[in-house]
Amino acid sequence: MTAFICTRFAQSILVLFIMSLLVFGGVNLVGDPVEMLINPEADQAEVERVIRELGLDRPVTEQYWYFLVNAFKGDLGSSFIFGEPALKLIIQRMPATLELALFSLFISLIIAIPLGIYAGYKPDSRVSKVIMASSILGFSMPTFWVGIIFIMIFAVQLGWLPSTGRGEIGTFMGINSSLFTLNGLSHVFLPALNLALFKISSVIRLTRAGTREIILQDYITFARSKGISEKRIVLIHVLKNILIPIVTVVGLEFGSLIAFSTVTETVFAWPGMGKLIIDSIYNLDRPVIVAYLMIIVTFFVFLNLIVDILYTFLDPRVRIKGDHQ
Amino acid sequence: MSPKLRKFLEFCKDFSSNKVALVAFLIFLLILFVAIFAPLVSPTDPYDLNTVSIMNSRLPPFTEDFSGNYFLLGTDGAGRDMVSAIFYGLRVSLGVGVLSGIFALIIGSFFGISAAFFGGRYESLIMRIVDIQLSFPSILVALIILAAFGKGIEKTIIALILVQWAYYARTARSSALVEINKEYVDAARCLAFGNTRIMFKHILPNCMAPLIVVGTLQTAHAISLEATLSFLGLGLPITEPSLGLLIGNGFEYMYSGDFWISIFPGVALLITVASINLVGDHLRDMFNPRLH
Numbered sequence: 286m287t288a289f290i291c292t293r294f295a296q297s298i299l300v301l302f303i304m305s306l307l308v309f310g311g312v313n314l315v316g317d318p319v320e321m322l323i324n325p326e327a328d329q330a331e332v333e334r335v336i337r338e339l340g341l342d343r344p345v346t347e348q349y350w351y352f353l354v355n356a357f358k359g360d361l362g363s364s365f366i367f368g369e370p371a372l373k374l375i376i377q378r379m380p381a382t383l384e385l386a387l388f389s390l391f392i393s394l395i396i397a398i399p400l401g402i403y404a405g406y407k408p409d410s411r412v413s414k415v416i417m418a419s420s421i422l423g424f425s426m427p428t429f430w431v432g433i434i435f436i437m438i439f440a441v442q443l444g445w446l447p448s449t450g451r452g453e454i455g456t457f458m459g460i461n462s463s464l465f466t467l468n469g470l471s472h473v474f475l476p477a478l479n480l481a482l483f484k485i486s487s488v489i490r491l492t493r494a495g496t497r498e499i500i501l502q503d504y505i506t507f508a509r510s511k512g513i514s515e516k517r518i519v520l521i522h523v524l525k526n527i528l529i530p531i532v533t534v535v536g537l538e539f540g541s542l543i544a545f546s547t548v549t550e551t552v553f554a555w556p557g558m559g560k561l562i563i564d565s566i567y568n569l570d571r572p573v574i575v576a577y578l579m580i581i582v583t584f585f586v587f588l589n590l591i592v593d594i595l596y597t598f599l600d601p602r603v604r605i606k607g608d609h610q
Numbered sequence: 611m612s613p614k615l616r617k618f619l620e621f622c623k624d625f626s627s628n629k630v631a632l633v634a635f636l637i638f639l640l641i642l643f644v645a646i647f648a649p650l651v652s653p654t655d656p657y658d659l660n661t662v663s664i665m666n667s668r669l670p671p672f673t674e675d676f677s678g679n680y681f682l683l684g685t686d687g688a689g690r691d692m693v694s695a696i697f698y699g700l701r702v703s704l705g706v707g708v709l710s711g712i713f714a715l716i717i718g719s720f721f722g723i724s725a726a727f728f729g730g731r732y733e734s735l736i737m738r739i740v741d742i743q744l745s746f747p748s749i750l751v752a753l754i755i756l757a758a759f760g761k762g763i764e765k766t767i768i769a770l771i772l773v774q775w776a777y778y779a780r781t782a783r784s785s786a787l788v789e790i791n792k793e794y795v796d797a798a799r800c801l802a803f804g805n806t807r808i809m810f811k812h813i814l815p816n817c818m819a820p821l822i823v824v825g826t827l828q829t830a831h832a833i834s835l836e837a838t839l840s841f842l843g844l845g846l847p848i849t850e851p852s853l854g855l856l857i858g859n860g861f862e863y864m865y866s867g868d869f870w871i872s873i874f875p876g877v878a879l880l881i882t883v884a885s886i887n888l889v890g891d892h893l894r895d896m897f898n899p900r901l902h
Contacts, residue, residue: 300742304754311758421891425884427834429841430857430876437869541747548749548838552861563842566757574757581750589745 286597293593297586301579305356308578309349312571339365352575361579362572366565371576375558381451382550382557386542389477390535393484398531401492402523408497416489423486428545432479432552439475447472449554476553480546484538491534495527540588544581624896631892634885641882645700652694657851671870684870686859692870695856696878702852703879706763707833710770715825717771718778723809723817725779726786737783740776748773748835756844766845770832781824785817819897826890830883837879853879 327335336342340351352362361371404413440448451472499505500523508518547559554560558577565573626632644651671684671692684692721740725733743751755769789795790813798808837854839845841861846852851859853875860872 296738296742308754308758311755421887422884425830425834425887426880427837427841427854427876427883429838429854430872430879433857433861433864433872433876437864437873441865541750544747544750544753547753548842551842562753562757563844566844578754578757582746582754585746585750589742 289597290594293590297590300586301583304582305353305579306349308575308582309352310345312575313345313348356579361576364565364570364573366568366570366573371572372580374561374573375577375580378556378558378561381555382543382546382559385473385477385480385546385549385555385557386539388473389479389481389484390539390542392477393481393488394531394535396481397485397488398492398524398527401489402496402519402527404489405493405496406500406519406523408493417493420486420489423482426482428479428483429548429552431482432476432549435475435479436552446475448475451556476549476555479552480542480549483545484535484542487538488531488535491531492527495530496523499523499526537588537592540585543584625892628892628895631888634888634892637881638885638889641700641878641885642704644697645704648697648701652691652697654691654694656690656694656698684874686856686871692874695851696853696875699851699853699856699875700878700882702846702850703833703836703854704882706767706770706836706846706852707829710767710832710836711774711825711829713767714771714774714828715778715821718775719782719814719817719821721775722779722782722784723786723813726783726790727805727809727813733783736779740779743772743776744780748831749838752835752839753844756839761844761847763846763850766836766839769839770836773835774828774832777824777828778821781820782817785820786813789813789816823890823894823897826886826893830886830890833886834879834883853882 333342340348343351355362359372363369364371364374367374400416404416407413436448439446451469505518505522508522509515543559546555546557547563549555550557550559551563558581562574562577564570565577625635649655686692686695721736725736751773752769755772756765759765794812795808798812803812836845836852837857840852840854841858843858846855848855856875857872857879860868860870860875863871
């Protein structure tokens, strides 16, 4: 058990190290930020001064070493554009991304679980077939294009909902979020629904498969023979048992919602981390690109480490295999 | 009738039993035809500066210009015919998707089959890399590559190969593990055939069915991902206008109500991806022994 956790931990560190090498190496081979940052009319002395200031005159290996040392101190460099620490910029935008991801997770569960249970409960009905066909369509629709259509219909044509920005921000129990004001909610609704679309399709499939399995179990037959109403069977017995696998998978996929929010944030001009990274790539703002990629990779590596460790508690087979390695 | 032909006809009959999948397949063939012969079937060459007139910019669908050119789906901001632009865009999108799929299939099945064949440390190393890679969402892997190395057609293809190979490797390994214990592999070993020959001439053909299923679904995914990346401005350059780039170009005209510039390329993308997905879904059901 301990051996297993240690191996996995060492692997995670190795992955992070390789990623840092890849990201830093790649970013430093591309483009010339000097050209973009310095006034074209600046003289040679000024150009050299700025290059020295940014540390761009040193060898790449030395730059990488300083980057690693500073990263351990929590300093991932300062943005070329904003002049502020990259880490601070990203953390400032993190709440916007998290609230978008959380809200879209909420929307996808509210929509997908009832539809999935229905499709699994009556698999041959016409409505179920429509639900399943729409879920294939949902898989096939490119998220960004659906976002554009949402903007066209609900913002441009009907004018019901705003299409850009985060709106008014309210404070509740010390947390600032646009989920706490009506104006903020109207802003978050379209992007969250857009981000949720893909998740809705996959949760429908998952719920349907689970329901079809559970409905055949002995305890459901037993509940029926006791004369419990069908409504109660579905709402209590089926729903409770189906929530366990759904919560596991959805919890795991929360990370992918954050990764995919780069697309939605760009379409809806949502001021989160995702929009920041896309803007930084346009501007060749190397420290922010490197910092974002490192933060999100670290996040994923540790998310997976935690999941792996949790599985060893839940599934003894994993534990035994790990000890023999 | 040769047994091979009979088997093929049987397969066709089996496939056509699902009408939705059959229609999807025919639509996909049509799209493929349009993509391959785009220069022949397009009304105009959208990237020939002599025929494109800025005077025709942002014409709505079903309009005709003064010299009698008819624009079924309207024109974009530069006055290009949308029908032609979509045909050429399909060409780029499908080309990038299929090309990256083929490379990923080759790389993935090489590592998957060799992992199953040799086993031991080599296998655990390969499969660990596969596991780690699959724990990252596809868009994140692509974002890392393109953010770190910059955009461009080769880099987009490399990113798409990296996103996909792990799925092929995992599928190839799991079906190769089953095949390796069969008698024909023992027989081939007794005949002292080389490892390479056994792996790729004997085992690989028997692993093709699941690989093709993964291939169709992954190609659809790759096309969609490429469109997303190009829309974000990270994928293909403006010189290779894929559907994603066309949608992105139309996005800026959205607020002034010129919906057709980004809606129609999106519809083309949706039909392409959905038809491949429907075919792949049906193939998966056909090859799934549990459903028979």
